[in-house]
Amino acid sequence: MRRMLRAGLVLAVACPLLPIxxxxxxxxxxxxxxxxxxxxxxxxxxxxxxxxxxxEFTVRDENNQVQEWTAESQSPNLLSRRGWSRSTLKPGDExxxxxxxxxxxxxxxxxxxxxxxxxxxxPNMGLPADSSK
Amino acid sequence: MKxxxxxxxxxxxxxxxxxxxxxxxxxxxxxxxxxxxxxxxxSTGATLGAATAxxxxxxxxxxxxxxxxxxxxxxMTEWGLEKFKGNRPTGPSTSSIDSxxxxxxxxxxxxxxxxxxxxxxxxxxxxxxxxxxFEYGHNIRQIFTDGRGHRQDAEPTWMGDSIGHWEGDTLxxxxxxxxxxxxxxxxxxxxxxDLRVVERFRRIDHDSLLIDITLDDPKAYTMPLHTQKKYIxxxxxxxxxxxxxxxxxNFREYEKKVAIPKNxx
Numbered sequence: 001m002r003r004m005l006r007a008g009l010v011l012a013v014a015c016p017l018l019p020i021x022x023x024x025x026x027x028x029x030x031x032x033x034x035x036x037x038x039x040x041x042x043x044x045x046x047x048x049x050x051x052x053x054x055x056e057f058t059v060r061d062e063n064n065q066v067q068e069w070t071a072e073s074q075s076p077n078l079l080s081r082r083g084w085s086r087s088t089l090k091p092g093d094e095x096x097x098x099x100x101x102x103x104x105x106x107x108x109x110x111x112x113x114x115x116x117x118x119x120x121x122x123p124n125m126g127l128p129a130d131s132s133k
Numbered sequence: 134m135k136x137x138x139x140x141x142x143x144x145x146x147x148x149x150x151x152x153x154x155x156x157x158x159x160x161x162x163x164x165x166x167x168x169x170x171x172x173x174x175x176s177t178g179a180t181l182g183a184a185t186a187x188x189x190x191x192x193x194x195x196x197x198x199x200x201x202x203x204x205x206x207x208x209m210t211e212w213g214l215e216k217f218k219g220n221r222p223t224g225p226s227t228s229s230i231d232s233x234x235x236x237x238x239x240x241x242x243x244x245x246x247x248x249x250x251x252x253x254x255x256x257x258x259x260x261x262x263x264x265x266x267f268e269y270g271h272n273i274r275q276i277f278t279d280g281r282g283h284r285q286d287a288e289p290t291w292m293g294d295s296i297g298h299w300e301g302d303t304l305x306x307x308x309x310x311x312x313x314x315x316x317x318x319x320x321x322x323x324x325x326x327d328l329r330v331v332e333r334f335r336r337i338d339h340d341s342l343l344i345d346i347t348l349d350d351p352k353a354y355t356m357p358l359h360t361q362k363k364y365i366x367x368x369x370x371x372x373x374x375x376x377x378x379x380x381x382x383n384f385r386e387y388e389k390k391v392a393i394p395k396n397x398x
Contacts, residue, residue: 029224049383050374104392108391131190132176133365
C-alpha cells in the first residue's frame with residue numbers, strides 16, 4: 001500500500017468533499033469539483049501566506065519520475081482559527097493531500113484534507129465548526 | 134463690564150451651550166440590550182436568503198417585494214443589463230486572472246458585498262457611531278447615529294455614507310453615496326450611484342446577529358431587492374490582518390498557472 005501511495009495514488013471519484021468555501025479573494029472556477037484526488041507527496045515548501053496558503057510537494061509517478069505539484073488551501077487567517085500554523089507542515093514531511101484538481105491539467109489542486117503518511121491527522125481545514133449555525 | 138465684553142461673554146456662553154447640546158446628543162447610547170460589541174463570523178446556515186442558496190456563505194438569494202426569490206440574473210433595467218454585460222465574473226470559461234471582478238483587484242467590496250466574504254467583522258460602539266471593522270480587506274464602515282444627515286454633494290465612495298438610528302433594539306442604517314464600481318456578488322451584478330441600502334441589525338439571540346438588507350436602485354433594477362445575512366458571535370476572536378494586496382506579491386503566478394484555457398466552453 002505504501003509503495004502504491006508513493007507512486008502517487010490518484011483517485012477520481014464523485015465529489016465526497018464539501019464545496020470549496022472561503023476562497024474569497026478569487027474564484028474556484030479553475031478547479032474541477034466533480035473530481036477528487038488523493039496524492040502522496042513530499043512537502044518541499046509550505047507557504048503560509050495571504051490570500052491563500054500554498055503547499056508545494058513532489059509526487060513520484062508510476063514510472064518513478066518526480067512530479068512537482070502545488071495545492072491551494074484557505075487563507076492563513078481561517079486555518080489559524082482551526083489550529084494550523086506556519087509550522088504545521090515542513091519540507092520533507094510525507095503527506096497525503098486530498099482535494100480537487102485543476103481543469104487545465106497542470107499539477108495543481110485544492111487541498112481540503114492533509115494526513116501525514118504515518119497516520120497523524122492535521123487540523124480541519126474547513127470553516128469554523130459552528131459556521132452553519 | 135463694557136458692552137462689547139458682555140456681548141462676547143454671551144456669545145461664548147451660547148456657543149458653549151450649543152457644543153454641550155451637540156455632545157449630549159451625540160453621546161446618546163444604544164438602547165439597553167442593543168449592543169453588538171464583539172467579533173462576529175458570517176453564518177452559512179439558513180436565513181431568509183441562504184436557505185435555498187447553493188453556496189450559502191458566498192451568495193445572497195434576493196427576494197422580490199412579494200418575498201419570492203428572483204430569477205438570475207436579477208430584474209435589471211436596460212441600463213443595468215448594459216452595465217452587467219461589461220462585467221466578467223469567474224465562471225466555467227473565465228478564470229480569476231481573466232475576470233474584471235473589482236474584488237480580485239483588491240478594491241473595497243462595497244455594500245452589501247462585504248458580507249459575502251467568510252471573514253469576521255468587529256462591531257464597536259462609540260458615542261454617536263457604530264463602527265464595523267471588517268477583517269477582509271480591512272474595510273471600515275461608520276454608521277453615524279448622532280442625528281446628522283447624509284453628506285451633501287459629496288463624491289461617491291466605495292463603502293458609502295451610512296446614517297443610522299435605533300428602533301427599539303434594532304439599528305436601522307441607510308447607506309447612500311456608493312460609487313457604481315462594486316458588484317453585489319461574485320456573479321457580476323452591477324448597481325448605479327443611486328443605490329440606497331437599508332440595513333436592519335438585530336440581535337435575535339445572544340450569539341446571533343441578523344442583518345436584514347433591502348436594496349433600492351431604480352436606475353439599475355426594476356424592483357427593490359431583499360435578503361438577510363446572519364452572523365455568529367465569536368467571543369474569543371480578534372480581527373486579524375488580511376491584506377488583499379498580498380495577492381499581487383504571493384499569488385499572481387499561481388493564478389496564471391492554473392488559468393482555464395481560453396477556448397474552454
